[in-house]
Amino acid sequence: MTTQSRPTQSRSGPSAQNITLNDVAKEAGVSIITVSRALNKPELVSKKTLARVKAVVDELGYVPNLLAGNLKSNRSRLIVMLLPTILGSPFLRSVQVFMDYVTDAGYQVMLGQTGYDNSHQESLLDVIIGRRPDGVVITGRVTSEAARRKLQVAGIPVVEVWEIGDDPVDMMVGFSHYAVGKAVADYLWAKDKRNFALAVGHDVRGRQRAAGFKQRVEELHREFGGPTPNLYRYSVQVPSTVGSGRDTLAQIVREQKEVDAVVCSSDQVAAGVLYEAQARQIDVPNQLAVMGYGDMDFASSTVPALSTVKINDEEIGLNAAKMLIACAQGEKITQPIVDIGFSIVARETV
Amino acid sequence: MTTQSRPTQSRSGPSAQNITLNDVAKEAGVSIITVSRALNKPELVSKKTLARVKAVVDELGYVPNLLAGNLKSNRSRLIVMLLPTILGSPFLRSVQVFMDYVTDAGYQVMLGQTGYDNSHQESLLDVIIGRRPDGVVITGRVTSEAARRKLQVAGIPVVEVWEIGDDPVDMMVGFSHYAVGKAVADYLWAKDKRNFALAVGHDVRGRQRAAGFKQRVEELHREFGGPTPNLYRYSVQVPSTVGSGRDTLAQIVREQKEVDAVVCSSDQVAAGVLYEAQARQIDVPNQLAVMGYGDMDFASSTVPALSTVKINDEEIGLNAAKMLIACAQGEKITQPIVDIGFSIVARETV
DNA sequence: TTGAAAGCGCTAACAG
């Protein structure tokens, strides 16, 4: 037998009988609607009653059941956000801004993970729609036709973020990943790079950027001539890691590929390439240029400082939040597709 | 006037009249309870009826309103997770594991941000409790007495994670940050380090680790004698960044402090210290040892590889999830306080 | 195997 001065067993689940408006009303000697009013429209209640009700509310620790109110009003003050994954997600800066905004507006955020292959997107949808959220943000596109229909039938405002296209389910905030790829190609070409290694992530967006890059390199070569550019592809996992960056450069060296620029699927991967270069005493940028993607907070702190692509991710979060809240409040959105663009940040690795 | 082949205006909020059980029942020519049963307890319904109901459900695109069901059953299948912030959060690995587990168990996760100073904790609580979640995970401790009471009165299972103590609101999974500080001190002392710079985060846990470190260094000095060890404190923001690591080492050098080890509040900060050392050609670990905290995925990839403190953060997420789901299903938790411990990972920077 | 009735906790609409 052991001596314990502390509880060895938790309260098990909902124990305390839930306190309802009724309980408060009885205790305060008024009707329930009066209590409701005291809480929601205190100006309609006499000072005296108000005081008594509030006292009882505090005493009993009454907290209104929002489920009931939501059921009645058919507004849940809930917004759902769908992400591929939480861990290692490059979307967190936009998530942060989004959450701050909608929370300030009095909404709560439910999170769902779809997987990078969107495999869970549809199965999540029923349970999401079932909660009657006032809005849904989906990172990436809604892929299946069934899912599109469900969302449209439900009449829930939807914003698809981080990509852009001309066929949104409802609204859309993002940018063209294809254009990013092309811009990076232009940038590296201008720096006289001709032999590229592409670390490509296993996700739609990464592949779009890679496609844009390839396309543009071919165009440039057709236009300006010179020896045929090289373009080697290396796959990296998503969410991407520093480790995969090191592995990629190690592989490039091992295969003795002629490469003068590594184009990375993320700043993490780029950081890994830089570490591997450092370990192998490869001079960046003179021997090898390294291009990141995302302009993460550490990108300006690496040695040498990382050249990368800056996405206005905070704008994504902010726009999506504003659109959704506006919809929830019955306003019309006149501009349902927003392209927030991107820019090349030239630092020291190119 | 412009020509537009695409919509220039979004669907504005809840438009489609919500389809209810009633609609389905009418269409299928049965009572609503039969539809309800067909959906939830199909074994109680004849094959023929079942088929017809399912057909109508599909045709109408009916999605059950969980709000209503939850109201009746008083179970929301909702779990709330409170975090200081999303962006730069060192807790994401445990969040990921947690979400995977509870999602598999059929629950959804609502996210709330409390701020590192817990300033939003209490204000969030009403709206959280109002939704009658089946469980709440709180990163860190519940600070205010009022908040503790509210949670306890509500009878919602609560797990406080990432710290450990003997007075949980309900349940607790974490480890002693004080012990981490002491262990790090032991480790560095054994490596003959005596002049320490501590990069301390502005959060409770960081301060606890710093306190443990200081305490242990004093003990060791008392025990083994020798010249008085130096211990300089530098503040870094939370969530911490690589940049603040660079700044910290820059400041140490600028102030010409005799320092042979930098103890960082996170691996991010440590990475920054490494970059600054690289930029200044300071030899790590011979001139300067660098100790991280967190064993982030990149810690093994830095050059030189980062020595750090590994937290079993996935265990935190998993334990919290299991406890909460067990509670939600009415099981008793016999071990409400779980210490998941930590370990020192010796790599190359010390 | 199916259905009718009651009610979860709250608020809107209409009295008093």
Added chain:
DNA sequence: CTGTTAGCGCTTTCAA
């Protein structure tokens, strides 16, 4: 200023 009535969409209870 306060109260009564009805009903949100569903499930539980009891009955057929």
